Amino acid sequence: MITENNTIKKTALIADALPNMPWEPKPADCKEIVWRHSSNPVIDLHPMPKARSVFNSCVIPWGDGFIGVFRVDSLSMDPNLHLGTSPDGIKWTIEEEPINFICPDSALGKITVAYDPRVTRIEDMYYISWCNAYYGATIGQAWTRDFKTFHQLENAFMPYNRNGVLFPKKINGKYAMLSRPMGKGMAVDYGDIFFSESPDLTYWGKHRIVFTRGPGKWERVKIGPGPIPIETSEGWLLLYHGVTDTCDSFVYSMGAALLDINEPWKVLYRCKFPLMTPEKIYETAGYVGNVVFPTGVLADGATGRLAIYYGAADTYTAIAYANIDEIITYIKENS
Numbered sequence: 001m002i003t004e005n006n007t008i009k010k011t012a013l014i015a016d017a018l019p020n021m022p023w024e025p026k027p028a029d030c031k032e033i034v035w036r037h038s039s040n041p042v043i044d045l046h047p048m049p050k051a052r053s054v055f056n057s058c059v060i061p062w063g064d065g066f067i068g069v070f071r072v073d074s075l076s077m078d079p080n081l082h083l084g085t086s087p088d089g090i091k092w093t094i095e096e097e098p099i100n101f102i103c104p105d106s107a108l109g110k111i112t113v114a115y116d117p118r119v120t121r122i123e124d125m126y127y128i129s130w131c132n133a134y135y136g137a138t139i140g141q142a143w144t145r146d147f148k149t150f151h152q153l154e155n156a157f158m159p160y161n162r163n164g165v166l167f168p169k170k171i172n173g174k175y176a177m178l179s180r181p182m183g184k185g186m187a188v189d190y191g192d193i194f195f196s197e198s199p200d201l202t203y204w205g206k207h208r209i210v211f212t213r214g215p216g217k218w219e220r221v222k223i224g225p226g227p228i229p230i231e232t233s234e235g236w237l238l239l240y241h242g243v244t245d246t247c248d249s250f251v252y253s254m255g256a257a258l259l260d261i262n263e264p265w266k267v268l269y270r271c272k273f274p275l276m277t278p279e280k281i282y283e284t285a286g287y288v289g290n291v292v293f294p295t296g297v298l299a300d301g302a303t304g305r306l307a308i309y310y311g312a313a314d315t316y317t318a319i320a321y322a323n324i325d326e327i328i329t330y331i332k333e334n335s
């Protein structure tokens with residue numbers, strides 16, 4: 001962005017330096033805002049004996065490397081959450097067995113179906129949110145300090161809801177979450193992004209609409225928050241998925257918006273174009289073709305680099321890169 005005295009105003013990424021995160025410079029011939037890792041997918045089909053596919057997962061820095069909670073679809077196609085570790089954010093070792101969550105109340109029920117996890121660090125605590133099954137899809141929650149013992153919390157909302165994404169800091173003294181209430185199954189009567197707050201992660205309220213589907217065709221069927229919001233000097237950067245319909249299926253793309261820092265239900269800018277649509281073979285062909293589904297992001301506060309982890313075609317895990325300045329400028333110029 002050019003300011004009045006003709007200098008480039010840089011967007012600050014409010015994040016620690018992360019010099020060891022995956023990164024590749026933008027190829028010289030690339031005209032896009034977001035570019036793909038050259039050896040995508042980073043997790044291929046059948047990465048371990050009991051897994052059919054690993055996708056829609058979330059990674060964060062941990063020690064000298066990285067750790068993540070992964071959506072693993074088993075050989076029987078049942079999704080569950082597994083822990084994974086990596087020295088470089090690219091080569092992942094994923095545990096064969098699902099995470100064993102300590103349940104605080106048997107009435108919550110055993111976790112049988114769990115998918116699309118997000119991991120949020122708030123101070124020295126790590127919170128996991130995911131799509132849980134409790135008489136239908138809702139938002140499961142848990143915490144850990146060490147990634148060895150995991151404590152389940154109450155479900156955040158009543159069914160039906162998906163894509164619960166916790167902000168990485170309290171806002172006005174409260175935990176803050178974006179989610180996407182929705183009809184049963186694949187019903188698409190509605191599917192818009194809401195904000196909610198909670199004093200204790202149990203009682204969620206003060207629900208506010210953030211934004212609704214459309215108007216662009218690429219996001220006319222439903223939308224949902226993606227990775228945890230990214231704090232910048234210009235507001236919260238929200239990457240999200242937008243879904244359209246074609247004559248035979250859905251197409252999932254990645255969009256972006258900038259939300260107010262103190263009142264994140266207020267949208268400052270919303271990009272009218274998707275930043276990434278399915279185009280590589282690993283995105284267009286798989287168990288569910290034409291899906292890019294961003295769920296994790298690594299950010300380097302020193303350089304403004306982003307590594308976006310996304311599920312491709314409900315089959316693979318892939319990475320794309322972006323630069324915070326370019327994304328923010330693009331959103332503002334195309335909102």
Ligand code: BMA
Binds near residue numbers: 115116288293311
């Ligand atoms: C959504 C979720 C995601 C999935 C997507 C595309 O409703 O089930 O896990 O990636 O559909 O199939």
